[in-house]
Amino acid sequence: MIIDCHGHYTTTPGAHQGFRDAQLARLADPSLPEPVPADVSDDAVRESIENNQLKLLRERGGDMVLFSPKASGMEHNVRDTATSRVWARACNDLIHRVVHLFPQHFAGVCQLPQTPDGPLHDSVEELRRCVEDLGFVGCNLNPDPSGGYWTSKPLTDKYWYPLYEKMVELDVPAMIHVSASCNLNFHALGAHYLNADTTAFMQLVQGDLFGDFPTLRFVIPHGGGAAPYHWGRYRGLADRLGRPPLGEHVMKNVFFDTCVYHQAGIDLLHRVIDIDNILFASEMLGAVHGVDPETGFPWDDTKRYIDEISLPEEDRRKVFELNTRRVYPRLDAQLAAAGR
Amino acid sequence: MIIDCHGHYTTTPGAHQGFRDAQLARLADPSLPEPVPADVSDDAVRESIENNQLKLLRERGGDMVLFSPKASGMEHNVRDTATSRVWARACNDLIHRVVHLFPQHFAGVCQLPQTPDGPLHDSVEELRRCVEDLGFVGCNLNPDPSGGYWTSKPLTDKYWYPLYEKMVELDVPAMIHVSASCNLNFHALGAHYLNADTTAFMQLVQGDLFGDFPTLRFVIPHGGGAAPYHWGRYRGLADRLGRPPLGEHVMKNVFFDTCVYHQAGIDLLHRVIDIDNILFASEMLGAVHGVDPETGFPWDDTKRYIDEISLPEEDRRKVFELNTRRVYPRLDAQLAAAGR
Numbered sequence: 001m002i003i004d005c006h007g008h009y010t011t012t013p014g015a016h017q018g019f020r021d022a023q024l025a026r027l028a029d030p031s032l033p034e035p036v037p038a039d040v041s042d043d044a045v046r047e048s049i050e051n052n053q054l055k056l057l058r059e060r061g062g063d064m065v066l067f068s069p070k071a072s073g074m075e076h077n078v079r080d081t082a083t084s085r086v087w088a089r090a091c092n093d094l095i096h097r098v099v100h101l102f103p104q105h106f107a108g109v110c111q112l113p114q115t116p117d118g119p120l121h122d123s124v125e126e127l128r129r130c131v132e133d134l135g136f137v138g139c140n141l142n143p144d145p146s147g148g149y150w151t152s153k154p155l156t157d158k159y160w161y162p163l164y165e166k167m168v169e170l171d172v173p174a175m176i177h178v179s180a181s182c183n184l185n186f187h188a189l190g191a192h193y194l195n196a197d198t199t200a201f202m203q204l205v206q207g208d209l210f211g212d213f214p215t216l217r218f219v220i221p222h223g224g225g226a227a228p229y230h231w232g233r234y235r236g237l238a239d240r241l242g243r244p245p246l247g248e249h250v251m252k253n254v255f256f257d258t259c260v261y262h263q264a265g266i267d268l269l270h271r272v273i274d275i276d277n278i279l280f281a282s283e284m285l286g287a288v289h290g291v292d293p294e295t296g297f298p299w300d301d302t303k304r305y306i307d308e309i310s311l312p313e314e315d316r317r318k319v320f321e322l323n324t325r326r327v328y329p330r331l332d333a334q335l336a337a338a339g340r
Numbered sequence: 341m342i343i344d345c346h347g348h349y350t351t352t353p354g355a356h357q358g359f360r361d362a363q364l365a366r367l368a369d370p371s372l373p374e375p376v377p378a379d380v381s382d383d384a385v386r387e388s389i390e391n392n393q394l395k396l397l398r399e400r401g402g403d404m405v406l407f408s409p410k411a412s413g414m415e416h417n418v419r420d421t422a423t424s425r426v427w428a429r430a431c432n433d434l435i436h437r438v439v440h441l442f443p444q445h446f447a448g449v450c451q452l453p454q455t456p457d458g459p460l461h462d463s464v465e466e467l468r469r470c471v472e473d474l475g476f477v478g479c480n481l482n483p484d485p486s487g488g489y490w491t492s493k494p495l496t497d498k499y500w501y502p503l504y505e506k507m508v509e510l511d512v513p514a515m516i517h518v519s520a521s522c523n524l525n526f527h528a529l530g531a532h533y534l535n536a537d538t539t540a541f542m543q544l545v546q547g548d549l550f551g552d553f554p555t556l557r558f559v560i561p562h563g564g565g566a567a568p569y570h571w572g573r574y575r576g577l578a579d580r581l582g583r584p585p586l587g588e589h590v591m592k593n594v595f596f597d598t599c600v601y602h603q604a605g606i607d608l609l610h611r612v613i614d615i616d617n618i619l620f621a622s623e624m625l626g627a628v629h630g631v632d633p634e635t636g637f638p639w640d641d642t643k644r645y646i647d648e649i650s651l652p653e654e655d656r657r658k659v660f661e662l663n664t665r666r667v668y669p670r671l672d673a674q675l676a677a678a679g680r
Contacts, residue, residue, distance in 0.1 A: 143525075150489070150525045153525075183490050184493070185483075185494050185539055187577075189573075190577050191535075191539040194566045194570060195531075198534055198535060202527045202530035202531040203527070222570070229563065229605050230605060231605065233601045233602075233628055236601055240628065240630065261570070262571050262575070265570060271604045272602070287577070288572070288576035299572055299576040
């Protein structure tokens with residue numbers, strides 16, 4: 001089977017955004033009534049999925065998507081912890097609805113109610129709720145809740161440890177994923193996302209986080225940011241910093257997805273990175289939609305690029321299915337229980 | 341001939357750093373006497389170059405380096421404009437000494453006395469001085485003087501226009517290069533530098549700077565940051581933003597260097613980017629020194645990777661010489677005047 005480990009619910013029914021707008025309006029004017037999450041019908045959820053992600057999944061020959069709330073909509077830069085808590089819960093509940101309606105095709109990955117430098121206990125509890133109560137299989141972790149000003153601690157700082165302890169206890173990985181950019185210097189999709197991937201990777205090279213958490217796992221999306229293209233630089237820097245080789249030091253715990261939207265990039269990823277560390281993904285209906293005029297195919301139809309490599313069957317199965325089942329053991333357990 | 345367009349004076353005699361230390365000490369304690377730039381002997385300059393950059397240049401078969409002050413030492417985050425002005429001048433004067441001592445092998449590229457959001461007139465004047473009085477052929481432009489907090493305006497903002505006007509008037513390009521990172525999230529060499537490259541490229545995709553300055557030219561170092569690896573993403577984003585194709589929109593004015601420290605990365609760069617936009621560089625004695633244990637050769641001996649591609653002779657000459665002479669016409673004029 002083919003599992004896409006990186007999809008966001010970018011096509012939510014309008015009422016969900018209406019709730020968010022009402023939340024933000026009330027932050028600006030506390031005299032407004034406290035809004036409640038939108039009452040979205042099953043039909044509205046179904047329609048928003050069937051005409052979009054599920055349609056493309058079927059057209060492109062995929063089976064399953066690890067599905068999380070829209071990344072740019074997480075808006076962790078909003079500092080009010082109660083607002084963030086309620087918003088994350090509403091977003092995750094909607095993901096749960098999708099999973100409930102299409103259990104064959106979607107598994108849940110949750111948004112955490114982070115705030116810039118805020119306490120992490122709400123995130124720990126929301127992770128627990130999503131995994132234990134709703135059956136989610138992972139989470140998205142934002143290394144820069146400020147949205148482009150990078151005022152928080154590096155991922156190797158003890159600030160993050162309560163969350164890591166819960167991730168380890170629940171045996172779920174996190175995808176490192178920032179939200180919208182509030183800094184005019186950074187286009188969200190063309191700079192902020194990739195910079196965050198690159199930054200997170202280098203933080204892990206610098207530190208020794210996996211010495212403290214040997215089973216902690218991160219997926220770095222968008223093909224690992226700049227890391228594979230500059231793999232020699234990172235190998236050299238690890239050496240210069242007196243760190244063990246990358247394979248021992250970080251690559252037992254760090255995985256890159258395949259959201260790289262051209263053949264040469266996918267080729268480099270597979271040439272440089274061990275096959276066990278590559279997880280199929282497209283982020284379809286995400287950053288880059290539309291058709292590449294040079295190929296006549298959608299930019300984000302990443303399966304085509306991988307098919308073009310003609311991987312040995314065993315490697316192909318790793319990238320499309322087995323690696324993701326290994327990194328997300330709760331997904332594997334759910335699939336196995338369903339005989340898949 | 342082989343021209344390396346990206347080298348920094350990372351091996352300055354100790355007295356030069358002593359001057360900087362005294363500058364910073366006086367900022368902290370204004371009762372201290374105003375320091376004067378170090379009195380470095382010709383022999384000390386000669387020794388610092390002959391045993392380092394020039395030695396490697398000869399060993400590796402190069403002819404010439406476009407040489408600028410140490411990037412991490414620019415420290416544009418220090419807000420005092422007088423300090424920045426005097427420091428840039430001292431750094432550039434030292435580069436001029438190197439060029440004067442080894443005119444066959446070095447050409448000058450200047451540091452600008454930037455400060456976070458400070459006025460640009462000092463930078464404009466220092467650029468003029470270096471080019472007109474000292475014979476420099478380009479400059480380094482820091483898109484984030486804050487050193488990792490990104491508090492300045494994007495490169496497409498009119499804030500930068502006075503500098504661009506002078507660059508156009510003098511017909512010199514700028515290499516986009518940040519300095520040290522003051523933000524613990526960003527390792528300077530493993531995150532901040534590459535993020536700045538990626539960020540600058542996307543700013544240029546978003547804006548229409550070259551509509552206003554058709555002859556303005558930027559070199560984006562470190563192989564263009566993440567851009568070539570994500571070339572499909574950028575082509576798709578340009579389309580999504582309603583911009584012309586990258587070849588028309590930015591790649592008449594933007595060039596990538598070859599500071600990518602492994603074969604697969606250099607291969608991708610040459611596969612994806614037009615040969616006219618690639619400028620040979622190694623940043624030797626820079627970010628990544630030492631020997632790759634897998635190849636037995638130095639990481640930053642980038643000529644080896646390019647030789648491995650077996651480019652047609654015409655393309656090889658473009659990458660190693662002709663593109664740089666085209667992008668830096670004042671260098672070309674100097675070389676031509678010397679019959680080279």
